[in-house]
Each structure stands twice: as C-alpha cells, then as structure tokens.
Amino acid sequence: MADEIDKGESGGPRAMGRVLALLELLARTPVGLPLADISVALGVPKSTLLNSLRPLVVDDFLVVEGVLYRLGPRAFRLAATIGSAYDLPRMVRGYLRALAEETQESVCLAVLDQEMRRFVYIDVIESSRPVRYAMRLGMSGPLYSTAAGRVLLAYQTPDYQDDYIAKAKLVALTDRTNTDRDVLRRQLEEVRQTGLWVSLGESVEDSAAVAAPVFGPDGAILAAISLGAPSDRLVANREALTAAVVKTAAHASGGMAAV
Structure with a gap:
C-alpha cells in the first residue's frame, strides 16, 4: 500500500x-x-x-x-x-504586462549600454492614463540620475563603477539631480543594500521612477525593471508601487531576490 x-x-x-x-x-x-x-x-x-x-x-x-x-x-x-532559447525581452514581457495592469503606470525593461554608459529601454508598456510617465522603445538616458540607470550601475564590477564615477559628466538636469561623486558612490551602495532605487524628479521635473534589478542564471545583472509615474502619484502610492516592482523583478530573476 x-x-x-x-x-x-x-x-x-x-x-x-x-x-x-x-x-x-x-x-x-x-x-x-x-x-x-x-x-x-x-x-x-x-x-x-x-x-x-x-x-x-x-x-x-x-x-x-x-x-x-x-x-x-x-x-x-x-x-x-x-x-x-533564452530571450530576455520575451521572457520578461508577461511580467511587465502584469505589472502594468496591476499598477496602471508605465513600465519598462532597461539594459546597460556598456560602451555608451547609458541605459536603453528594450521593452516598454506605457500607461493608458491621460497623465503618465512617457517612455519610448529604444530611448536611452544617463546612469547617474535615473532609477534604472542607478540600479544597472550598482551591480557592475567595482572597476567599471570607479571608472564611471571618475569620468562621467554629472550634469544637473533638475534642481534635485545629484552631481556629487561621493554621494553617487553611496547611492550605489544603498541600491545593493535595498535591491531598488526610487528617483524623484532627478532627471525630469515632476516625474518619478522606481527600479529593481533582473538577474541571470549566473547571478549577474541582466536588466532593470522600472516603473515611471508623475511624482505626486508615485509618492502617494510609493509603498505599493515599490513592492510591485521588486516582486516583478524577483519573478523575472527566477525567484532570485536582490537582497
């Protein structure tokens, strides 16, 4: 029996x-x-x-x-x-769609352009709300002043980070943009400790974003999942939106949480 x-x-x-x-x-x-x-x-x-x-x-x-x-x-x-058969955008697309439906905000998948030292959106789902965070497929941006960029930079090798911090032009895009190299280094450490970053009006006035890393099978970062929204809306729903992004990134990483 x-x-x-x-x-x-x-x-x-x-x-x-x-x-x-x-x-x-x-x-x-x-x-x-x-x-x-x-x-x-x-x-x-x-x-x-x-x-x-x-x-x-x-x-x-x-x-x-x-x-x-x-x-x-x-x-x-x-x-x-x-x-x-591994195809990152195709694999993550379902998670992005679920995140967009759950939050009703714009979401994207961003990767690092190592040579240009900028992030690039390789998949985007824009919110259907009249007032929304605008994202475009193929759009790129700086690493030092954005949520996705800071997350992607935080998990690069120490040599890559040191070289970036030493040579990057840290231009003030808004009055909230950090241009202090020592502060940027501390921010990268905070990303590694918390597994996410929230950017409030650092690159575009009145806009905000939260991003978390997507890891590959070997534990190396592959991409960042980012959610963008008007600053007031993200601040009002910060806890729920942050939790949703972190959960989605962990699922896209095969259950590997950032911290």
Missing part, C-alpha cells in the same frame, strides 16, 4: 516540483549528494524520493556513482537547449 501511495504521488504536480528542485540542488552541488542529504535538503522522505530518482537515472538525467547522485548528460543537454 505504501508503494502504491508513493507511485501515485510521484505522478502529480508535487512530484514535478520535486524533480525541478532536485535538479537545481544538484546543479549547485556538482560533486554529488547521497540520498540522505537530498532527502533532508528537499524535505522529502527517502522512500518517496527514490520514486523520482530511479526514472531519472534510467533516462540519464542523473548518474549514480557509489552513493552519490549527480546530474547526468541529458540534464546538461536540456540545460543547453533551454539556454539557446
């Missing part, structure tokens, strides 16, 4: 989630793990776990050496196939 219960459970959605968690666990532990350690890490009884492991071994998704389970050749082939 116990075997029948395990087999029935192994074919359901819970088992699929267990297999994915198993593959992720073993990807983080390339030397392999014994059944007992896998059982503890996943919180699954060993008898139940074996029902998932056996077919994966047979199909070469896992290999067994002594007592250790490791990822097998088909797991790596699957990873390569998935990686070849």
